[in-house]
Amino acid sequence: IQRAFEQGSLTGRRIIVTSGPTHEPIDPVRYIANRSSGAQGTAIARALAALGAEVVFVTGPADVPPPVGVEVMRVETAREMLAAVESALPADAGVFAAAVADWRVKEASMSKIKKEKGTLPSLSFEENPDILATVCRSEQRPRLVVGFAAETDDVVSHATAKRARKECDWIVANDVSPGTGIMGGSENAITLIDGDGAEEWPRMGKDEVARKLAARIAESLS
Ligand code: CTP
Numbered sequence: 001i002q003r004a005f006e007q008g009s010l011t012g013r014r015i016i017v018t019s020g021p022t023h024e025p026i027d028p029v030r031y032i033a034n035r036s037s038g039a040q041g042t043a044i045a046r047a048l049a050a051l052g053a054e055v056v057f058v059t060g061p062a063d064v065p066p067p068v069g070v071e072v073m074r075v076e077t078a079r080e081m082l083a084a085v086e087s088a089l090p091a092d093a094g095v096f097a098a099a100v101a102d103w104r105v106k107e108a109s110m111s112k113i114k115k116e117k118g119t120l121p122s123l124s125f126e127e128n129p130d131i132l133a134t135v136c137r138s139e140q141r142p143r144l145v146v147g148f149a150a151e152t153d154d155v156v157s158h159a160t161a162k163r164a165r166k167e168c169d170w171i172v173a174n175d176v177s178p179g180t181g182i183m184g185g186s187e188n189a190i191t192l193i194d195g196d197g198a199e200e201w202p203r204m205g206k207d208e209v210a211r212k213l214a215a216r217i218a219e220s221l222s
Protein backbone atom coordinates (compact mmCIF):
# COMPACT_ATOMS: atom_id res chain seq x y z
CA ILE A 1 0.00 0.00 0.00
CA GLN A 2 2.84 2.36 0.91
CA ARG A 3 4.56 1.64 -2.41
CA ALA A 4 1.42 2.19 -4.42
CA PHE A 5 0.91 5.47 -2.60
CA GLU A 6 4.41 6.71 -3.34
CA GLN A 7 4.45 5.65 -6.98
CA GLY A 8 2.71 7.78 -9.55
CA SER A 9 1.19 6.35 -12.70
CA LEU A 10 4.22 7.57 -14.68
CA THR A 11 6.91 6.35 -12.29
CA GLY A 12 9.81 4.89 -14.26
CA ARG A 13 8.78 6.61 -17.51
CA ARG A 14 11.15 9.05 -19.19
CA ILE A 15 9.42 11.86 -21.09
CA ILE A 16 10.95 14.67 -23.16
CA VAL A 17 9.00 17.94 -23.29
CA THR A 18 9.93 20.83 -25.59
CA SER A 19 8.62 24.27 -24.69
CA GLY A 20 8.86 27.99 -25.37
CA PRO A 21 9.98 29.76 -28.52
CA THR A 22 13.31 29.44 -30.28
CA HIS A 23 15.30 32.57 -31.08
CA GLU A 24 17.07 32.71 -34.42
CA PRO A 25 19.73 35.42 -34.47
CA ILE A 26 19.89 38.13 -37.12
CA ASP A 27 22.90 39.67 -35.44
CA PRO A 28 24.11 39.76 -31.81
CA VAL A 29 21.24 42.04 -30.74
CA ARG A 30 18.32 40.98 -32.96
CA TYR A 31 16.43 37.78 -33.59
CA ILE A 32 13.29 36.31 -35.14
CA ALA A 33 10.95 34.17 -33.10
CA ASN A 34 7.42 32.88 -32.68
CA ARG A 35 5.17 34.17 -29.94
CA SER A 36 5.23 31.76 -27.02
CA SER A 37 5.22 32.30 -23.28
CA GLY A 38 6.13 28.68 -22.58
CA ALA A 39 3.21 28.47 -20.14
CA GLN A 40 1.48 25.42 -21.65
CA GLY A 41 4.67 23.39 -22.11
CA THR A 42 5.81 24.23 -18.58
CA ALA A 43 2.44 23.19 -17.13
CA ILE A 44 2.62 19.89 -19.03
CA ALA A 45 6.13 19.14 -17.77
CA ARG A 46 5.00 19.91 -14.22
CA ALA A 47 1.92 17.67 -14.52
CA LEU A 48 3.97 14.77 -15.93
CA ALA A 49 6.51 15.10 -13.12
CA ALA A 50 3.67 15.16 -10.58
CA LEU A 51 2.61 11.73 -11.87
CA GLY A 52 6.13 10.45 -11.25
CA ALA A 53 7.68 10.77 -14.73
CA GLU A 54 11.36 11.52 -15.21
CA VAL A 55 10.98 14.66 -17.33
CA VAL A 56 13.63 16.20 -19.58
CA PHE A 57 12.47 19.75 -20.24
CA VAL A 58 14.06 21.28 -23.34
CA THR A 59 13.18 24.95 -23.37
CA GLY A 60 13.82 27.98 -25.51
CA PRO A 61 13.85 31.46 -23.94
CA ALA A 62 10.41 31.41 -22.28
CA ASP A 63 8.64 34.01 -20.13
CA VAL A 64 7.82 31.60 -17.32
CA PRO A 65 10.39 29.74 -15.20
CA PRO A 66 10.80 25.99 -15.73
CA PRO A 67 9.10 23.66 -13.26
CA VAL A 68 11.05 22.25 -10.33
CA GLY A 69 11.87 18.56 -10.20
CA VAL A 70 12.66 18.17 -13.89
CA GLU A 71 15.94 18.11 -15.82
CA VAL A 72 16.17 21.43 -17.65
CA MET A 73 18.06 21.89 -20.92
CA ARG A 74 18.11 25.52 -22.05
CA VAL A 75 18.53 26.25 -25.74
CA GLU A 76 18.29 29.27 -28.00
CA THR A 77 17.84 28.09 -31.60
CA ALA A 78 15.94 25.29 -33.36
CA ARG A 79 19.14 23.51 -34.21
CA GLU A 80 20.21 23.58 -30.57
CA MET A 81 16.77 22.29 -29.56
CA LEU A 82 17.05 19.36 -31.97
CA ALA A 83 20.52 18.49 -30.66
CA ALA A 84 19.28 18.62 -27.05
CA VAL A 85 16.27 16.43 -27.82
CA GLU A 86 18.41 13.90 -29.66
CA SER A 87 20.84 13.77 -26.75
CA ALA A 88 17.92 13.08 -24.38
CA LEU A 89 16.68 10.05 -26.35
CA PRO A 90 15.68 7.29 -25.81
CA ALA A 91 12.46 8.11 -23.99
CA ASP A 92 9.05 6.54 -23.50
CA ALA A 93 7.21 9.62 -24.75
CA GLY A 94 7.87 13.02 -26.30
CA VAL A 95 5.65 16.07 -26.01
CA PHE A 96 6.58 18.79 -28.51
CA ALA A 97 4.97 21.97 -27.24
CA ALA A 98 7.70 24.36 -28.41
CA ALA A 99 6.91 27.12 -30.91
CA VAL A 100 9.93 26.47 -33.09
CA ALA A 101 10.92 29.18 -35.58
CA ASP A 102 10.39 27.72 -39.06
CA TRP A 103 13.22 29.67 -40.61
CA ARG A 104 16.59 31.00 -39.57
CA VAL A 105 18.57 33.82 -41.08
CA LYS A 106 21.02 32.37 -43.55
CA GLU A 107 24.15 34.15 -42.49
CA ALA A 108 23.61 35.76 -39.13
CA SER A 109 25.95 38.71 -38.75
CA MET A 110 28.65 38.40 -36.10
CA SER A 111 28.58 42.15 -35.59
CA LYS A 112 25.66 44.47 -35.07
CA ILE A 113 24.09 45.62 -38.32
CA LYS A 114 24.08 49.43 -38.26
CA LYS A 115 21.31 51.62 -39.63
CA GLU A 116 22.39 53.49 -42.69
CA LYS A 117 20.31 56.29 -44.18
CA GLY A 118 18.53 55.19 -47.32
CA THR A 119 19.40 51.50 -47.14
CA LEU A 120 17.51 48.57 -45.66
CA PRO A 121 19.06 45.27 -44.70
CA SER A 122 17.96 42.32 -46.75
CA LEU A 123 17.78 39.00 -44.98
CA SER A 124 17.68 35.62 -46.60
CA PHE A 125 16.33 32.61 -44.79
CA GLU A 126 16.74 28.88 -44.70
CA GLU A 127 14.45 26.29 -43.20
CA ASN A 128 15.04 24.96 -39.72
CA PRO A 129 14.96 21.24 -38.98
CA ASP A 130 11.55 19.92 -37.98
CA ILE A 131 12.28 18.49 -34.54
CA LEU A 132 8.98 16.64 -34.16
CA ALA A 133 9.15 15.03 -37.61
CA THR A 134 12.82 14.13 -37.15
CA VAL A 135 12.12 12.38 -33.85
CA CYS A 136 9.10 10.56 -35.31
CA ARG A 137 11.30 9.12 -38.05
CA SER A 138 14.28 8.36 -35.84
CA GLU A 139 15.32 4.86 -34.86
CA GLN A 140 14.85 5.92 -31.26
CA ARG A 141 11.27 7.08 -31.75
CA PRO A 142 9.48 7.20 -28.40
CA ARG A 143 6.46 4.92 -28.10
CA LEU A 144 4.14 7.94 -27.82
CA VAL A 145 4.82 11.20 -29.66
CA VAL A 146 2.57 14.19 -29.11
CA GLY A 147 2.75 17.25 -31.35
CA PHE A 148 0.99 20.60 -31.11
CA ALA A 149 -0.69 22.71 -33.73
CA ALA A 150 -1.53 26.33 -33.12
CA GLU A 151 -3.81 27.40 -35.96
CA THR A 152 -5.97 30.35 -36.85
CA ASP A 153 -8.21 28.76 -39.51
CA ASP A 154 -9.68 25.30 -40.19
CA VAL A 155 -8.08 24.08 -36.98
CA VAL A 156 -9.10 20.43 -37.17
CA SER A 157 -8.32 19.87 -40.84
CA HIS A 158 -4.94 21.58 -40.61
CA ALA A 159 -4.07 19.68 -37.46
CA THR A 160 -5.21 16.34 -38.89
CA ALA A 161 -3.04 16.90 -41.95
CA LYS A 162 -0.15 17.88 -39.67
CA ARG A 163 -0.49 14.65 -37.69
CA ALA A 164 -0.21 12.61 -40.88
CA ARG A 165 2.64 14.68 -42.30
CA LYS A 166 4.74 14.48 -39.15
CA GLU A 167 3.81 10.88 -38.33
CA CYS A 168 3.11 11.62 -34.67
CA ASP A 169 0.52 9.80 -32.56
CA TRP A 170 -1.48 12.73 -31.23
CA ILE A 171 -1.83 16.38 -32.11
CA VAL A 172 -2.96 18.86 -29.51
CA ALA A 173 -4.63 21.49 -31.66
CA ASN A 174 -5.68 24.92 -30.55
CA ASP A 175 -7.28 27.93 -32.12
CA VAL A 176 -5.05 30.93 -31.53
CA SER A 177 -7.02 33.42 -33.62
CA PRO A 178 -6.85 36.97 -32.31
CA GLY A 179 -10.01 37.45 -30.30
CA THR A 180 -9.91 34.03 -28.62
CA GLY A 181 -7.46 35.47 -26.08
CA ILE A 182 -5.64 32.11 -26.06
CA MET A 183 -2.28 33.47 -27.17
CA GLY A 184 -0.53 34.74 -24.05
CA GLY A 185 -3.56 33.98 -21.87
CA SER A 186 -3.99 31.52 -19.01
CA GLU A 187 -6.63 29.38 -20.73
CA ASN A 188 -6.62 27.05 -23.69
CA ALA A 189 -9.25 25.44 -25.92
CA ILE A 190 -7.94 22.13 -27.18
CA THR A 191 -8.94 19.59 -29.75
CA LEU A 192 -7.05 16.33 -29.28
CA ILE A 193 -6.50 14.49 -32.55
CA ASP A 194 -5.47 10.85 -32.64
CA GLY A 195 -5.92 7.98 -35.09
CA ASP A 196 -9.61 7.74 -34.19
CA GLY A 197 -10.57 11.35 -34.83
CA ALA A 198 -10.92 14.67 -33.06
CA GLU A 199 -12.03 15.20 -29.46
CA GLU A 200 -12.95 18.71 -28.45
CA TRP A 201 -12.15 19.69 -24.86
CA PRO A 202 -14.00 22.50 -23.13
CA ARG A 203 -12.06 25.72 -22.61
CA MET A 204 -10.08 25.39 -19.38
CA GLY A 205 -6.98 26.67 -17.60
CA LYS A 206 -3.59 25.71 -19.03
CA ASP A 207 -2.83 23.81 -15.80
CA GLU A 208 -6.01 21.82 -16.21
CA VAL A 209 -5.20 21.06 -19.86
CA ALA A 210 -1.80 19.87 -18.68
CA ARG A 211 -3.23 17.56 -16.01
CA LYS A 212 -5.76 16.09 -18.42
CA LEU A 213 -3.10 15.50 -21.06
CA ALA A 214 -0.69 13.97 -18.51
CA ALA A 215 -3.42 11.57 -17.36
CA ARG A 216 -4.03 10.56 -20.99
CA ILE A 217 -0.33 9.97 -21.52
CA ALA A 218 -0.16 7.84 -18.37
CA GLU A 219 -3.13 5.79 -19.58
CA SER A 220 -1.56 5.32 -23.00
CA LEU A 221 1.81 4.20 -21.59
CA SER A 222 0.32 1.85 -19.00
N1 CTP B 1 7.80 21.64 -34.70
C1 CTP B 1 9.10 21.20 -34.51
N2 CTP B 1 10.12 21.74 -35.24
C2 CTP B 1 9.87 22.68 -36.16
C3 CTP B 1 8.55 23.15 -36.37
C4 CTP B 1 7.54 22.61 -35.62
O1 CTP B 1 9.31 20.32 -33.67
N3 CTP B 1 10.88 23.17 -36.87
C5 CTP B 1 6.71 21.01 -33.93
C6 CTP B 1 6.03 21.94 -32.96
O2 CTP B 1 6.66 21.90 -31.70
C7 CTP B 1 4.63 21.35 -32.92
C8 CTP B 1 4.43 20.80 -34.32
O3 CTP B 1 5.74 20.60 -34.84
O4 CTP B 1 4.54 20.27 -32.02
C9 CTP B 1 3.64 21.66 -35.24
O5 CTP B 1 4.22 22.91 -35.35
P1 CTP B 1 3.62 23.95 -36.36
O6 CTP B 1 4.43 25.18 -36.36
O7 CTP B 1 2.16 24.07 -36.08
O8 CTP B 1 3.80 23.13 -37.73
P2 CTP B 1 4.57 23.44 -39.05
O9 CTP B 1 4.84 22.12 -39.70
O10 CTP B 1 5.76 24.29 -38.80
O11 CTP B 1 3.51 24.19 -39.96
P3 CTP B 1 3.05 25.74 -40.05
O12 CTP B 1 3.87 26.56 -39.10
O13 CTP B 1 3.24 26.09 -41.47
O14 CTP B 1 1.58 25.72 -39.67
Ligand code: CA
Pocket: 100, 101, 102
Ligand atom coordinates in the same frame (compact mmCIF):
# COMPACT_ATOMS: atom_id res chain seq x y z
CA1 CA C 1 5.69 26.34 -37.78
